[in-house]
Structure formats: C-alpha cells, structure tokens
Amino acid sequence: MNAAPTLATTTAPSSTAHWPDLRALHAFVTVCELGSMSLAATRLGVSQSAVSQMVKALEASHGLQLFDREVRPAQPTRAGRALLAASQDLLTQARALHEQVRASARQDIAHIRLGCVDSFAATVGPELIRALSGTARQIQMWSGLTPGLSAQLQSRELDLAICTEMKLDDARIQQRLICSEAWVLVLPKDHAVPPLTSARELGAVAGALPLIRYSQRSVIGQQIDALLRHLGMQAPRRFEFDATDPLLSLVAAGLGWAISTPLCLWQSRQYLDQVTVLPLPPTRLGQRDFYLLSREGEWPGLGQNVLRVVRQLIRQDTAPAIARAMPALPRPALICPDDDLSSSSP
Structure with a gap:
C-alpha cells in the first residue's frame, strides 16, 4: 500500500525579513568607495569592527558573499557589485526622504x-x-x-x-x-447698589432684575451656575447668551444684571460706560483660569x-x-503665576 501523501508546510516569511538595513548598506557602499574597512570606519566615525560586523550582517541577511576576501584589498563579488549599483539609488532616496521629513517639520x-x-x-x-x-x-x-x-x-x-x-x-x-481672573458683578448704570459685604447678598443687590446668563453649553456658563449653586442662589433662566456683547447690551439697557469677568468685559468695552462693574467678595469658586x-x-x-x-x-x-x-476692581484684575514654565496642570 502506498503511503498517503503528506502536505508540506511552509512558514510565511516575515514582511521585514529582507528589508535593507540602511546603516549597513551605507557602510558597505563606503567600503566599496574607499577600498578599505579602516578608511570606511574613519569616515563613518565608528570602529573598524563595527563596519566589519555590519557588512557580515548584510551578507547573512542576503545569504550571499559580498566581498572576495582572498584578494587584497578585498573586492566586491558579482553579487556585491549588483548590490552596490542598487544601493546608490536607495541611499539617495533615503537621504531625500530624510530631508523631506526635516523640511516638513520646519514647515509645520x-x-x-x-x-x-x-x-x-x-x-x-x-x-x-x-x-x-x-x-x-x-x-x-x-x-x-x-x-x-x-x-x-x-x-x-x-x-x-x-x-x-x-x-x-x-x-x-x-x-x-x-x-x-475673578468673577465680577455687572449692573445697569443707574441701578442703586447697597453695600455688598458677602457674595450671598447678590440677590438683594440685583433686586427684582433678572439674571442674564451665559449659556450652559459654554464653560463660563457652567462655572457661573456652579458659583450660584455654591451661594445658594436660584435665579430663573430667562436670558442666555454664548457671547458677552448681547449679554452686556441687555444689562446696559436696564433689563437685568450679570456675572462676568474682567477679560470678557474688556472684550465688550463699548458698553462699559453704560454699566457698573463691581468685584464680588472672595468665595471658594471665585475665579476662572x-x-x-x-x-x-x-x-x-x-x-x-x-x-x-x-x-x-x-x-x-x-x-x-x-x-x-474698571477702577472699582482690585488690581491686578488678571493675575499671572510666576514664570515657572516647567510646571503643568494635572
């Protein structure tokens, strides 16, 4: 009885098994150009043994002898001459790629x-x-x-x-x-302002005027909502804006009051002569960063x-x-930390 045929199995070669080692190729080409491993080592700034090891590794990866070592100086074999011709173009392309990447980084x-x-x-x-x-x-x-x-x-x-x-x-x-920067109180210009000794007195300061808010989809709106909850205030939601310009225009028209910041008010400074800006007494949530x-x-x-x-x-x-x-605000209205540029927020 004939034996059943067997199926030969092969292992797929690694996709990088025959990729060229550019440093080894550069060493090989340099040896060919100078005719000496010692001279090649001097040009490359490495030891002669390092050049020899790179050339041997290149031979092992191709399974071919690249130099005839029986003659002095060693000469490239037929396979070596073929690799030398191909390597010149490859190394030129590698240098061009390197410069392209560097130029791209400079452009970025x-x-x-x-x-x-x-x-x-x-x-x-x-x-x-x-x-x-x-x-x-x-x-x-x-x-x-x-x-x-x-x-x-x-x-x-x-x-x-x-x-x-x-x-x-x-x-x-x-x-x-x-x-x-600290939060500030913004009121219509002619609105009577009783003494404000605590941030919890905001309701009394505003009187019957509604709060004009930054919208909840903005971080400043979320932060002011957190401040109001911290102060125990429940102001109805009536007017909401993403930007300071429309918010201040309503305050200037006497339609409400607002909580904002010095930088926001400076952005919309055309309204400053129509409103009163006062500091809020310090609180645990009293600033934005x-x-x-x-x-x-x-x-x-x-x-x-x-x-x-x-x-x-x-x-x-x-x-x-x-x-x-805004002379009523404490100075400076914006505070920068010391220039320790090595620190970062968690």
Missing part, C-alpha cells in the same frame, strides 16, 4: 494653528499674533468655546489652544496655567514661548488697560 513650525476662547482671541489675541509674527510665516487663529477648541486640538486640527479650565480625559493633552493646551511631547519650545509671551502681554498691556477702564 512655520505654520501655527492656534485656537483661543472668544474673550481671549478678541483681547490678547491680536498682540499675541503680532508677537509671534517673527516666529512663523503663517499663523491661523480660531476662536470659539472651550469644548470645541479642545476637540479640535485632540483631532489635530489645532496645534495649540488657549481655553478656560476643563477636565480632559486625554492624558496626552498637557495643560499649563496662563492666568486667573486660562490654560495653554498642547499635545504631550509636541511643540515644547513653541508652547513655552507662547506661554511666556502671553503672560508678558497680560502684565504689561491687558491688565493695566483693564485697571484704568
């Missing part, structure tokens, strides 16, 4: 995509762009709400983002504190530069201008 640095919350973009933003104009040939700035900007950063539509405080689940996103958001390990030098420039602009320009326009 020259093109900055920056996102800022509206109040920041409209106040500090123009001077920030001016300060960065020598760093990059092209700068794009998007403005919007913090949730949208952080999502754009995570999807790589933005390189950096300046947002108010937000809890991010993405550990790859680094948050660095830029500045902090701005952070520079960036992806971990990317843009380290640029991020530090932006952080330094923004803090300098706030200290030298924005904070003094706000102090002059």
